[in-house]
Amino acid sequence: VPSWHINAHSDTCRSSFSLLHMQGAGRTCGEEVETSWAHTNPLAASICEMGGANRHEALDDHWNAWNFHKTIG
Numbered sequence: 001v002p003s004w005h006i007n008a009h010s011d012t013c014r015s016s017f018s019l020l021h022m023q024g025a026g027r028t029c030g031e032e033v034e035t036s037w038a039h040t041n042p043l044a045a046s047i048c049e050m051g052g053a054n055r056h057e058a059l060d061d062h063w064n065a066w067n068f069h070k071t072i073g
Contacts, residue, residue, distance in 0.1 A: 006019075039062075
């Protein structure tokens with residue numbers, strides 16, 4: 001469980017699933033998923049009206065562009 005979200009969990013969960021205590025886990029906050037999802041908010045108005053296949057294509061296109069821009073800087 002990412003480091004910021006783990007604080008909302010029980011002591012047992014924190015001791016079992018915190019990235020700080022997992023063997024082989026690197027030092028990371030683990031919250032990158034949350035910050036990158038914020039970029040999908042502008043898509044919400046469009047994709048909520050789409051059918052499943054179109055929604056999938058639109059999200060794939062968005063994430064492909066996201067990855068491309070991360071790669072080229």
